Amino acid sequence: MWVMYKAESGLWQLLEPLHVAMAEAGEARPSAEHGTPDGQVASVEYRPRFVFNGDHVWAMHSSDEGSTLQQLVYKSWQRINPKFAGFVHQNIINTALTGLAPQEMVHSLNRHFAFGWSRGVIPVVEDVDNFVIKGYDPRDHFDNGFIAEGWQRVAERLLAFRKNNLDFDSFALAAHGIADFYAHSSYGHFAALSGNAFALYDPAKPQGLGMEVPSYAAGSSFDLSRSGRLPPNTHVFHGDRNSIPGLWAGQLVSGRYAQPGDSQSILEAPTTIPAELRNRSDFWQRGSLPHHNTMAVDQPDLAKGHLLYRAASSGGTDRLAYANQFAWRFQSAIQHIQKAYKDNRAAH
Structure with a gap:
């Protein structure tokens, strides 16, 4: 066993102090100063098979015996599958704050991301999304329609950061919530476009941003009625499906998750x-x-099981094209996080 450290760049560095290996059998022991008797210093290489830290455990597999440790680590741990959107969140954070916030803060926020292990892929997982260890609260992620409650949590965390600009953890949680709002809610479906992003949402004035009044009626592009493709969880909802659009008329919604009898993974x-x-x-x-x-x-890519948007696009303003929605929501999250940082850093 040996110790490694994951740098802020996301790559792992060896901390083992050994720099030379034992010489071949029968030769004198090499030293860091003099090497082997023939002047050659034998090299040493570590090949990890299982790796763990305080949150994760995963295995390393490689058939390339010619790789150096750094090449092995880079190839095996950079095949990122953004299944839990951790890579997307990390990209948003770094794009928003690099060059704007102190590097110390950016480094601290990056430490909230770790590599996980799931079915042979190695996704980036943000600690707040590690439900096994951290637990799950939909208000942290704008899930299950908890829109107002989610913004209340964001506001509380930004206030904590405003009072103490070294409270990077509070800002990290607020930034995660902001990004999840744009990714998970129906705001992007009805929001007004401003350049390559949406007009930033203001929870204090939700109807004052040129947003179309949300409608989930039969025949609409976000149909929640019986004629639509977005079925309810009948373990929790026992009403008439045609009544659903009226329940959410004029309100933003977000997807259900972890409800009783409803697991999809x-x-x-x-x-x-x-x-x-x-x-x-x-x-x-x-x-x-x-x-x-x-x-x-x-x-970035249309996932299997996604029903609201389609892969095909009729152009750069097609609101039902998944690629357009992702690009707009991504930029909106970046701009909103930048604004949140400026607004709450300016207090000092």
Whole structure:
């Protein structure tokens, strides 16, 4: 076993102090100063097979015996599958704050991201998305229609950062929430476009930004009625599906996740919503929401199971094209995080 450190660049560095290996059998022991008797210093190479830290454990597999350690690590740990959108979140954070915030802060925020292991792929996972260890609260991610509650959490965390600009962790959680709002909610479906992004959402004036009044009626482009392709969770919602558009008329929605009887993945199955939210009198209504996977736009490519947008595009202004939605939401998150940093750093 030996110690490694994941630098802010995302690459791992060896901390083992040994720099030379034992000489071939029968030769004198080499030294760092003099090498082997013939003047050649034998090299040493570490080949990790299993790696773990405080949050994750994963395996290393490579058939390339000619690789150096650095090449092995780079090839094996850079095949990023953004299944949990961690890579996207990290890209947003770095794009938004590099050159704007102190490098110390950017480094600190990058430490919230780690490599995970899932079915042979190695996704980047942000710690707040590690539900096994950190637990799950939909208010942190704007899931299950908790839009106002999500913005309340963002506001609390930005206030903590405003009071102490060294509280990088609070800003990291706020930034994650902001990015999730654009990725998970229906705001991008109805928001006004401003250049290559949406007009930034203001929770204090939600209807004052040129946003189209949200409608989920039959025949609309976000149809939640029986004629639409976005089915409810009938384990929680027991009403008439044609009544769903009226439940959410004029409101922003987000996808359901971790609701009872509704798992769509091996990772969602053990995840639960806090009891204080499940026991709310309006929780039944949240069962009428589409599943997160069917409407969220949180990775560059159209994922299997996504139903709201399509791969084909009729042009750069096609609001139903997945690629356009991802690009606009990505830029909106960057701009909103930059604004949040400037607004709350300016207090000092």
